[in-house]
Amino acid sequence: MEEIGFLGLGIMGKAMSMNLLSHGFKVTVWNRTLSRCDELVKHGATVGETPAAVIKKCKYTIAMLSDPAAALSVVFEKDGVLEQIGSGKNYIDMSTVDAETSSKISEAITSKGGYFLEAPVSGSKKPAEDGQLVILAAGEKALYDAALPVFDVLGKKSFFLGQVGNGAKMKLVVNMTMGSMMNAFSEGIVLADKSGLNPQTLLDVLDLGAIANPMFKMKGPFMIQGSYPPAFPLKHQQKDMRLALALGDENSVAMPVAAASNEAFKKARSMGLGDLDFSAVHETVASSKSSS
Numbered sequence: 001m002e003e004i005g006f007l008g009l010g011i012m013g014k015a016m017s018m019n020l021l022s023h024g025f026k027v028t029v030w031n032r033t034l035s036r037c038d039e040l041v042k043h044g045a046t047v048g049e050t051p052a053a054v055i056k057k058c059k060y061t062i063a064m065l066s067d068p069a070a071a072l073s074v075v076f077e078k079d080g081v082l083e084q085i086g087s088g089k090n091y092i093d094m095s096t097v098d099a100e101t102s103s104k105i106s107e108a109i110t111s112k113g114g115y116f117l118e119a120p121v122s123g124s125k126k127p128a129e130d131g132q133l134v135i136l137a138a139g140e141k142a143l144y145d146a147a148l149p150v151f152d153v154l155g156k157k158s159f160f161l162g163q164v165g166n167g168a169k170m171k172l173v174v175n176m177t178m179g180s181m182m183n184a185f186s187e188g189i190v191l192a193d194k195s196g197l198n199p200q201t202l203l204d205v206l207d208l209g210a211i212a213n214p215m216f217k218m219k220g221p222f223m224i225q226g227s228y229p230p231a232f233p234l235k236h237q238q239k240d241m242r243l244a245l246a247l248g249d250e251n252s253v254a255m256p257v258a259a260a261s262n263e264a265f266k267k268a269r270s271m272g273l274g275d276l277d278f279s280a281v282h283e284t285v286a287s288s289k290s291s292s
């Protein structure tokens with residue numbers, strides 16, 4: 001892969017495109033808020049004025065956008081991807097979206113002769129910076145094979161999961177599980193605290209047992225302090241819960257734990273916490289007043 005286009009320079013897109021630059025790839029970037037390209041330019045990127053301009057310039061283009069609405073808009077709207085996609089062009093969408101959104105994008109791109117791969121990722125800001133993401137790809141296998149040198153830079157492991165939609169579904173299942181775990185963890189910290197235990201001791205105990213995991217270890221100390229610097233914005237976690245619940249609906253899978261967790265994330269959004277890290281859902285429990 002010679003020149004790579006990159007659409008979307010949020011928390012993840014910025015870290016991923018920086019990583020590509022530092023590994024010697026030529027990268028052409030675009031972001032809706034164009035000023036966010038400046039820092040990448042300082043590190044050697046060039047700027048495409050529109051998604052269409054990036055597609056025109058690059059044989060391979062990656063997108064990392066917030067949600068289904070953003071992913072669709074960048075492809076279908078004026079100056080979007082579809083205006084320049086065609087034979088010999090390759091589009092890899094790494095945003096977390098639902099299978100239906102991904103399929104719509106895939107159909108539009110392949111009907112114009114382009115190749116499409118969905119490749120959402122597991123892992124957050126730090127793994128993105130360190131090239132330690134887990135890549136959940138599905139779609140055009142030839143494009144997956146061609147993209148492996150890029151995935152090797154961005155991630156520690158990639159999976160090819162078959163037809164379009166399977167990557168999206170896998171990502172939603174993973175994040176539904178993670179969101180439910182985060183709520184149970186928050187309740188545990190608050191219960192320890194309110195019942196007279198030291199929450200730090202709870203973290204130490206959890207870390208030595210069978211439910212020890214990197215997420216509790218990394219987020220726990222910040223949560224105890226009520227500090228939530230955004231690595232994975234809470235609004236995106238709630239979007240993933242919502243999309244996972246819809247997948248549950250489609251497949252008649254009852255998910256009462258996920259449904260309750262979604263309500264907690266919605267509550268956190270209503271409290272103005274959407275742009276903080278998803279661990280800020282802790283505040284929905286920690287800040288509730290006890291009545292006795």
Ligand SMILES: NC(=O)c1ccc[n+]([C@@H]2O[C@H](COP(=O)([O-])OP(=O)(O)OC[C@H]3O[C@@H](n4cnc5c(N)ncnc54)[C@H](OP(=O)(O)O)[C@@H]3O)[C@@H](O)[C@H]2O)c1
Nearest residue numbers: 008009010011012032033065066070096124125231232236
């Ligand atoms: N952060 C994580 O830990 C993490 C981990 C795994 C997967 N993900 C997924 O990766 C994706 C990106 O996450 P992030 O954390 O990087 O989010 P973010 O920091 O909120 O960045 C979102 C990006 O999407 C762009 N965008 C939003 N709406 C748009 C629209 N209508 N048209 C064009 N561009 C639009 C934003 O542009 P502006 O700069 O103009 O707002 C920005 O570049 C999401 O799907 C998320 O669920 C995130």
